[in-house]
Every structure is written in C-alpha cells, then in structure tokens.
Amino acid sequence: MRLLILGVLMLALTAPTWAGSEYFSAQVPVASQSTADRKTALVQAMANVLIKVSGSLDAPATELGMKAQANAGSYVQQFRYIQPTQTMREQGIALLLKADFDPGKVRQLLKESGQGVWPMNRPQALIWAIEDTPERGRQIITDPEHPLVKSLVARANERGLPVLLPLWDLDDQILLSEEHLWAQDEEAILAASTRYDVNTVLSARYSQTSAQQWYATWQFHHAGERRSYDYNTFDASELGAVGVDPLVAFLAERYAVQSASDENEHLQVMTLNGVSDYKDYDSALDYLAKQPLIQQVALVAVRDNQLVLHILLSASWAQLSDALALDRKIRLLNPPEDLQAEAMLGAPGRPAQFQWLGR
Missing domain, CATH: 3.30.70 (Alpha-Beta Plaits)
Incomplete structure (x- = not known):
C-alpha cells in the first residue's frame, strides 16, 4: 500500500510542473491589498517572469528590464490575490499576489533589450537524489516533500524548467542501487532514466556533517553532454538554486532564441x-x-x-x-x-x- 500511495504522489509530478501560459505568470508574497504594496509586488513578479521567459538571471538587470519593472502594471493582463498555505503562514507570508503578463509585450521587451527568449517547448528534467546525514545515515530520497528535493523543484519552477521525480518503484530499485546513485554512476543512472523518456537527467548527492554543514554534488546529462559541480554551505536553503541554476543556464544557452535583426x-x-x-x-x-x-x-x-x-x-x-x-x-x-x-x-x-x- 505504501508503494502504491507513493507511486500516485510521484505520478502527479511526471507532467510538466505547469502549462506554457505559466511562463508569463508569477506568484509573489504581498503585504496587503493596498495600491502601494501591489505595485511593489508587481515589480518582483515582472522580474520573475523576465527570468523564466529568457532563461537568464540577468534579464531584469538590463536597462529596459529595469524600466519595465518600474512600469510593470502596463504589462499585466490580470492579477488576483491568493491566500497562502499554512506552511507559508508559518514562514510569515500573509498574502500572495498572482499576476499574468502579456506574452507579446514580454517577448518584445526581451528582444529589444538584447535578451534571448526561451521557447515554451522545453526539456523536462528527471531528478534523482540521495543524502547522507548523521541522524539518518545514507538513503535515497523518495519523498517529494523532502526539503532537499522540494527546494530543487521549487527553484526549477521559478526558473521555468519542467521537472519530474522518479517513481522509486521496484523497477527503479532494481536498476539503480543506493551505491550507484551515491557514486553518481553515469551508466546506471541513465539506464534507470530510460523508462521516463526524458533527455535531461539531474542527480543530486547531499552529505551533512555533525557540524550541520552540507556538502552537495550535482551532475546533469543532456543530449550526450555531462556537467558536474559542487557546493558546501551551512544554509540548506541555498542548495535548490545552486543545484538547478547551472542546468537552466546550460539549457537556455542552447535553446533560447537570440534576437536577430x-x-x-x-x-x-x-x-x-x-x-x-x-x-x-x-x-x-x-x-x-x-x-x-x-x-x-x-x-x-x-x-x-x-x-x-x-x-x-x-x-x-x-x-x-x-x-x-x-x-x-x-x-x-x-x-x-x-x-x-x-x-x-x-x-x-x-x-x-x-x-x-x-x-
């Protein structure tokens, strides 16, 4: 029964995280429904959309990007307020604003500012993860709500990268052992990924010391190419961005359409x-x-x-x-x-x- 429930949870994540229209939408915290707070939130929402559509963290910092953020309301098609979840409330978030921006205007802005536009047809990345901690020892992460995996998925959503998680059913367990994933065995990881019909695979390895310091290593594969990178920190909240951003930069450079005269x-x-x-x-x-x-x-x-x-x-x-x-x-x-x-x-x-x- 446990495997069946877990399978249902995982299958919900095998589709792209959101539809293509969500590339031009952003959801950000807002202090209240006042005009001033709404304008502040729209600036952040506009910056988030520029990053998702271009694939570049630099897009909001261009001259035209900053002007667009200052005048974000003119790019908005519609907005609404959303009540936060209990977890968000515990984090101090009282209210959320979701804004939908005009796709044509956003694309034109990026073209005029010399930024690329990453098409909505994007590679979907499969994420495998394993951790080693003083409390739990070494184990493969199978829970989509695990903070380390959840932070990777959240950052992928922010960057406009569709992701999915493995089922971790018997087939996966036969094809990919804990030892192979910890060693980031390329052959074993790619063999286990074949059933998911993806061309982008990200493996994440996390190790925590008794002093609460995290050492992380990521490796991704795409269309025959491989990249590896690592990072160490005492702040686990940093690991989602550090793990996802190099993959997004690689894919956006390859697939984003650069402005052409x-x-x-x-x-x-x-x-x-x-x-x-x-x-x-x-x-x-x-x-x-x-x-x-x-x-x-x-x-x-x-x-x-x-x-x-x-x-x-x-x-x-x-x-x-x-x-x-x-x-x-x-x-x-x-x-x-x-x-x-x-x-x-x-x-x-x-x-x-x-x-x-x-x-």
Missing part, C-alpha cells in the same frame, strides 16, 4: 522526407508552423514522400535541430560536419534535409 533573417530551403499521406502532410506543416524558431513556412513542392519548403528562421540550423529533437517528431539528416558546412546549409543548392518521424 531583420537583415539577418532570410528564407532558406528545407526538405522534409517521410511524408507518406495527407495526415502526415497536414500534421507536419502544422507542427512546423507552430515552432517558435521558425518565423514563416511555405510549401514549394511535393515530390513523392518529400516536401520542399521555404522557411524563415530566427535561429541557427543547429538550434532548430536541437529544439525539434525535444519532441522527436522531426530529425536532421546528415548534420553538417563543421561551421562552414552549416553556413551553407539551407541554400538552394544545399537544402537542409529532415526526416518526418510523426510520433
């Missing part, structure tokens, strides 16, 4: 193979038209199972390929071997060739 945007040629019937044809065109890295898409010709398209990119082919790989519906065929080859990709004589997988 109109002069640098131009039509390029793309072929899409494997479009075998009308259903594929309709689905493929609709899917490409909704991609934030593609400004325009136009069908030029249909040749057997291949579509010839003109597209207007707002990013590089490498960025587009990485973004498309997240959904696993389209993949790039014959990736360019070097920067010179990539620069030529999309020219009339060398169209970018993709394969429609249509999952």
Whole structure:
C-alpha cells in the first residue's frame, strides 16, 4: 500500500510542473491589498517572469528590464490575490499576489533589450537524489516533500524548467542501487532514466556533517553532454538554486532564441522526407508552423514522400535541430560536419534535409 500511495504522489509530478501560459505568470508574497504594496509586488513578479521567459538571471538587470519593472502594471493582463498555505503562514507570508503578463509585450521587451527568449517547448528534467546525514545515515530520497528535493523543484519552477521525480518503484530499485546513485554512476543512472523518456537527467548527492554543514554534488546529462559541480554551505536553503541554476543556464544557452535583426533573417530551403499521406502532410506543416524558431513556412513542392519548403528562421540550423529533437517528431539528416558546412546549409543548392518521424 505504501508503494502504491507513493507511486500516485510521484505520478502527479511526471507532467510538466505547469502549462506554457505559466511562463508569463508569477506568484509573489504581498503585504496587503493596498495600491502601494501591489505595485511593489508587481515589480518582483515582472522580474520573475523576465527570468523564466529568457532563461537568464540577468534579464531584469538590463536597462529596459529595469524600466519595465518600474512600469510593470502596463504589462499585466490580470492579477488576483491568493491566500497562502499554512506552511507559508508559518514562514510569515500573509498574502500572495498572482499576476499574468502579456506574452507579446514580454517577448518584445526581451528582444529589444538584447535578451534571448526561451521557447515554451522545453526539456523536462528527471531528478534523482540521495543524502547522507548523521541522524539518518545514507538513503535515497523518495519523498517529494523532502526539503532537499522540494527546494530543487521549487527553484526549477521559478526558473521555468519542467521537472519530474522518479517513481522509486521496484523497477527503479532494481536498476539503480543506493551505491550507484551515491557514486553518481553515469551508466546506471541513465539506464534507470530510460523508462521516463526524458533527455535531461539531474542527480543530486547531499552529505551533512555533525557540524550541520552540507556538502552537495550535482551532475546533469543532456543530449550526450555531462556537467558536474559542487557546493558546501551551512544554509540548506541555498542548495535548490545552486543545484538547478547551472542546468537552466546550460539549457537556455542552447535553446533560447537570440534576437536577430531583420537583415539577418532570410528564407532558406528545407526538405522534409517521410511524408507518406495527407495526415502526415497536414500534421507536419502544422507542427512546423507552430515552432517558435521558425518565423514563416511555405510549401514549394511535393515530390513523392518529400516536401520542399521555404522557411524563415530566427535561429541557427543547429538550434532548430536541437529544439525539434525535444519532441522527436522531426530529425536532421546528415548534420553538417563543421561551421562552414552549416553556413551553407539551407541554400538552394544545399537544402537542409529532415526526416518526418510523426510520433
């Protein structure tokens, strides 16, 4: 029964933490419903949204970002007050304000300030965690309410990173032992992660001394790349941000769309193979038209199972390929071997060739 209940709790976290519209919303503490307190709270909410949408902690500190915070009310579509939970009340939070900001205005602000815009289609990160404390010894963290895991999830929400936690059922226990997770055994962790169908995995290892000092090591894997980093502190509340922020910075740098002048945007040629019937044809065109890295898409010709398209990119082919790989519906065929080859990709004589997988 315990495993069943735990499984239900974990399954609730296997979906993205919030819908795409929540990238443009923020919930912050507010002292009262007075006009002055509301304006103060909206400044913080605006800063939070700029960070989530751009993926950068620096976005609120730009000149335009600071002006926008000072005039945050003009970006708000709606706001409402929310009563805090009992835990929040115990922390001294009397009231919450949730504000929804205009997506178009926020994107335009970031573009004008030279910041990137991280599309709503983002990698979802699977989190594995283990701790070693004087009181409890070494144990894998299976409780989503455990402070160390909860702080990671909370920080991921603040940064706009969808996360999920493992079920820690019998299958997980067979594939990933306590020893393997403590050693941050890459092969074992990735093997246990396969069932969750993710391409981003974060493992966290925490050790507390008898003097109450925390030593933490994190390791993340994404699309064949790995990064490791560590930190020590007496303040456990710092560990959520330190654990999540390097992963978000890595992903945002890879997937955020950087502002481009109109002069640098131009039509390029793309072929899409494997479009075998009308259903594929309709689905493929609709899917490409909704991609934030593609400004325009136009069908030029249909040749057997291949579509010839003109597209207007707002990013590089490498960025587009990485973004498309997240959904696993389209993949790039014959990736360019070097920067010179990539620069030529999309020219009339060398169209970018993709394969429609249509999952």
